[in-house]
Amino acid sequence: MKGFNAKTLEHGVALVSAIEAVSEEDAPADGFVRIRASDALWTGLAKGCAAGWHDLGALWYDDGTMHMALWQADDAAAGKAIVSLEARHGVYPSVGAHHAPAMRLERAMRDLYGINPLGLPDSRSWLDHGAWPSRPSITGKGYQFLRVDGSGLHQIPVGPVHAGIIEPGHFRFTCNGEIVARLEERLGYQHKGVEALCAGAPIAKAGKIAARISGDSTVAYSFAFARAVEAALDWEIPERAILLRGIMAELERLSHHVNDVGAVCNDASVVAILAQCALIREDILATVAGCFGHRMMMDRIVPGGTACDLDDEGAQAIRALLGRLEAAFARVVNAYDQSPSLQDRVQKTGISRPEYVRQFAAGGFIGRASGRAFDARQAFAYAPYNLVTFEVPSRTAGDVDARLWVRIEETAQSVAMIRRFLDMLEPGPIAAPPPPLHGGHGAAVTEAFRGDVFLSVRIGEEGNVAHLHARDASWFQWPLLEAAIKDNIVADFPLCNKSFNCSYSGHDL
Amino acid sequence: MASPIQSFMAQGAQMFLVLLVAPAVAGITRKVKARLTRRQGPPVVQCYRDLLKLIRKDSVLAGNASWFFRTAPYLIFAFTWVAAALVPTFASGLMFNWAADVVALIALIGAARALLALAAMDVGTSFGGIGSSREMMIASLAEPASMLVMLTVALAAGTTRLPEVAQFLISQPLEIRVSFALAFVALVMVAIAENARIPVDNPATHLELTMVHEAMVLEYSGRHLAMIEAASYLKLVLYFSLVICLFVPFGMAPLHGEPIAWAIGLAAYLTKLTLAAMALGVWEVSIAKMRVFRVSEFLGSAFIFSFLAILLAFLSREVLR
Numbered sequence: 001m002k003g004f005n006a007k008t009l010e011h012g013v014a015l016v017s018a019i020e021a022v023s024e025e026d027a028p029a030d031g032f033v034r035i036r037a038s039d040a041l042w043t044g045l046a047k048g049c050a051a052g053w054h055d056l057g058a059l060w061y062d063d064g065t066m067h068m069a070l071w072q073a074d075d076a077a078a079g080k081a082i083v084s085l086e087a088r089h090g091v092y093p094s095v096g097a098h099h100a101p102a103m104r105l106e107r108a109m110r111d112l113y114g115i116n117p118l119g120l121p122d123s124r125s126w127l128d129h130g131a132w133p134s135r136p137s138i139t140g141k142g143y144q145f146l147r148v149d150g151s152g153l154h155q156i157p158v159g160p161v162h163a164g165i166i167e168p169g170h171f172r173f174t175c176n177g178e179i180v181a182r183l184e185e186r187l188g189y190q191h192k193g194v195e196a197l198c199a200g201a202p203i204a205k206a207g208k209i210a211a212r213i214s215g216d217s218t219v220a221y222s223f224a225f226a227r228a229v230e231a232a233l234d235w236e237i238p239e240r241a242i243l244l245r246g247i248m249a250e251l252e253r254l255s256h257h258v259n260d261v262g263a264v265c266n267d268a269s270v271v272a273i274l275a276q277c278a279l280i281r282e283d284i285l286a287t288v289a290g291c292f293g294h295r296m297m298m299d300r301i302v303p304g305g306t307a308c309d310l311d312d313e314g315a316q317a318i319r320a321l322l323g324r325l326e327a328a329f330a331r332v333v334n335a336y337d338q339s340p341s342l343q344d345r346v347q348k349t350g351i352s353r354p355e356y357v358r359q360f361a362a363g364g365f366i367g368r369a370s371g372r373a374f375d376a377r378q379a380f381a382y383a384p385y386n387l388v389t390f391e392v393p394s395r396t397a398g399d400v401d402a403r404l405w406v407r408i409e410e411t412a413q414s415v416a417m418i419r420r421f422l423d424m425l426e427p428g429p430i431a432a433p434p435p436p437l438h439g440g441h442g443a444a445v446t447e448a449f450r451g452d453v454f455l456s457v458r459i460g461e462e463g464n465v466a467h468l469h470a471r472d473a474s475w476f477q478w479p480l481l482e483a484a485i486k487d488n489i490v491a492d493f494p495l496c497n498k499s500f501n502c503s504y505s506g507h508d509l
Numbered sequence: 510m511a512s513p514i515q516s517f518m519a520q521g522a523q524m525f526l527v528l529l530v531a532p533a534v535a536g537i538t539r540k541v542k543a544r545l546t547r548r549q550g551p552p553v554v555q556c557y558r559d560l561l562k563l564i565r566k567d568s569v570l571a572g573n574a575s576w577f578f579r580t581a582p583y584l585i586f587a588f589t590w591v592a593a594a595l596v597p598t599f600a601s602g603l604m605f606n607w608a609a610d611v612v613a614l615i616a617l618i619g620a621a622r623a624l625l626a627l628a629a630m631d632v633g634t635s636f637g638g639i640g641s642s643r644e645m646m647i648a649s650l651a652e653p654a655s656m657l658v659m660l661t662v663a664l665a666a667g668t669t670r671l672p673e674v675a676q677f678l679i680s681q682p683l684e685i686r687v688s689f690a691l692a693f694v695a696l697v698m699v700a701i702a703e704n705a706r707i708p709v710d711n712p713a714t715h716l717e718l719t720m721v722h723e724a725m726v727l728e729y730s731g732r733h734l735a736m737i738e739a740a741s742y743l744k745l746v747l748y749f750s751l752v753i754c755l756f757v758p759f760g761m762a763p764l765h766g767e768p769i770a771w772a773i774g775l776a777a778y779l780t781k782l783t784l785a786a787m788a789l790g791v792w793e794v795s796i797a798k799m800r801v802f803r804v805s806e807f808l809g810s811a812f813i814f815s816f817l818a819i820l821l822a823f824l825s826r827e828v829l830r
Contacts, residue, residue: 163715267719269707269714272794491719494716494719
């Protein structure tokens with residue numbers, strides 16, 4: 001590999017130097033520099049992740065090749081890249097062996113495609129529970145939880161079926177009395193074969209599947225899918241569609257942030273705040289349904305533009321909604337802040353340590369509550385966020401309270417942004433006709449309410465989606481929950497879990 | 510002089526009265542909470558319907574459940590019912606007056622709790638164990654405080670029999686006693702903890718890991734669950750009645766009362782019970798549930814209040830003498 005000697009590769013390679021070493025080509029439409037790596041450069045970049053020089057964005061397998069998305073969170077201008085490595089004979093050097101956040105990604109790819117990471121210390125399955133009808137399990141049945149040694153320890157298995165109406169996931173607590181010594185998660189119960197369903201699907205169908213990967217982030221997923229496809233096909237979209245997409249994405253964020261504030265308070269048994277937040281959220285959803293014809297705005301963003309327009313009446317309705325929301329939410333925030341019994345529960349509970357947040361490149365309110373002020377909207381400034389200026393609220397406490405405050409402050413930013421987008425809205429078309437179909441690949445990062453969603457598409461020559469990979473923000477947030485609950489009491493877990501609010505469905509693919 | 514038949518009938522009436530009103534009291538609290546959070550809420554009679562439904566349903570038992578697991582609900586119900594029937598509600602001239610002793614009352618409640626904690630551990634689930642251990646921690650802190658509260662009032666009245674205590678208090682001129690005020694606060698705090706209400710426990714939660722009482726009864730279903738639910742409704746009425754009997758007994762029919770006095774006593778009792786149920790609902794929506802380990806501070810302060818109460822009661826008695 002030109003530009004690198006053996007010693008550099010041994011100590012790890014920084015993303016910047018890897019990008020510099022690539023011969024100057026046309027800038028790719030999606031901004032991701034494509035790097036074809038040797039085994040040594042691959043491992044060197046993995047070590048660079050471990051050294052904290054760049055973040056691991058995603059890791060996936062497609063048609064005989066392993067891909068890894070990398071970027072630099074603190075200096076996104078330094079570039080982002082997709083590094084590819086040919087997996088000969090179904091094996092490749094493990095990234096997880098050097099950089100722990102990759103371990104679950106590699107286990108998932110091994111389950112899905114039988115591709116073996118050499119040197120990965122964890123040989124257990126992840127998504128595959130030995131119950132897939134189409135083929136026998138690659139890694140076999142039976143699952144060993146990690147051993148915890150010590151006197152006086154006992155285990156509490158929770159889930160996958162919970163007492164509330166939530167998604168399935170298993171939590172194995174090892175406790176000493178009420179104190180949690182270790183929590184280990186077991187996920188994959190929501191696996192629905194997203195990548196297999198998308199393989200060979202027409203773009204419209206793949207878009208519908210992408211919108212359903214995690215229902216609460218349906219706008220963000222559709223947005224990411226549309227941008228990835230547009231990058232792959234060099235599809236220009238009209239200005240009005242760009243602004244409408246921004247309005248929808250921010251309305252989705254508002255509805256979930258408000259909902260989360262209520263839900264966290266409810267887990268501390270303050271039903272009054274939940275009731276208020278539920279009313280505000282219902283107001284948002286009802287207004288959205290009136291404007292866009294769907295309460296969650298599912299399938300409203302499509303490649304080429306948007307599927308529906310916003311008339312003047314709708315714009316007025318959204319402006320009126322924002323006014324009501326600001327007044328009502330301010331009262332909720334005041335109630336939250338002025339309640340000592342509630343503050344006693346949320347402060348210093350479930351602290352997520354900044355070094356873990358940096359290592360795992362955790363996005364969303366989890367990262368921003370622990371001092372990692374990364375927001376894909378600002379770092380990558382994708383349209384329409386290049387048109388407005390906004391702040392990325394962050395805190396350093398890293399506890400439940402900080403995660404709620406990041407949400408609360410973000411709602412104010414979202415409200416301001418929606419107003420700006422509405423002001424900028426000019427009459428015009430909302431979708432561009434598709435260009436002649438051809439093969440290509442594209443990737444996109446969008447900021448969903450819980451963090452950055454990465455989505456990569458490869459389009460075959462016949463114009464169908466050949467491969468789709470989506471990496472939810474939760475992939476890098478779930479492991480932090482395990483660390484955050486350590487040394488807390490068991491009874492505080494629901495509160496921490498709700499403040500993380502990770503996606504099961506988005507993670508289980 | 511009340512005839513034995515009359516006092517027997519009054520005692521019988523009281524036994525069924527507490528059983529009859531208990532689900533409604535829980536229903537009123539739920540309704541108030543729902544209305545305060547802008548929900549319609551289930552009707553007040555929903556608790557009766559739930560009990561009926563549970564009684565009709567089959568009971569599902571764990572494969573390794575022993576005879577104890579099956580018997581405990583009935584014993585818990587019986588103990589709690591007897592305890593609730595002993596506290597004078599509308600009249601004090603009852604047949605089992607001689608048994609309505611505060612020490613006996615605390616023993617009955619303690620026995621019911623011990624049975625539930627043991628039954629929760631019987632099938633060996635981790636939640637049963639968590640619930641039992643938390644319940645025992647709470648009980649070990651609540652029992653001394655409740656004992657001291659009872660003794661404070663008993664010291665003033667010169668007897669540990671509840672009907673006589675109530676009679677003594679009615680006969681006294683209305684005045685605020687510091688020791689009684691402290692004892693009242695302590696008893697309310699103990700009652701909240703004993704009945705698994707917010708902020709100590711949340712009866713409406715679905716979060717397994719935060720449960721105390723609910724964690725213990727997770728494995729119960731059908732008629733067994735009906736017994737336990739009924740017992741918890743009765744326990745709430747018991748504590749309300751206790752607070753009413755010890756601190757606001759006014760209107761209660763005297764030892765040798767006429768039927769008209771009984772009617773007044775009944776009306777007064779039901780009014781006070783309704784007000785207490787509503788107050789509980791208001792209290793529960795206005796506060797967050799506390800961390801498990803804060804319960805020791807909460808009940809510790811209840812103990813200090815009750816200790817101060819008995820100290821003041823004792824000192825003032827010495828001064829008067």
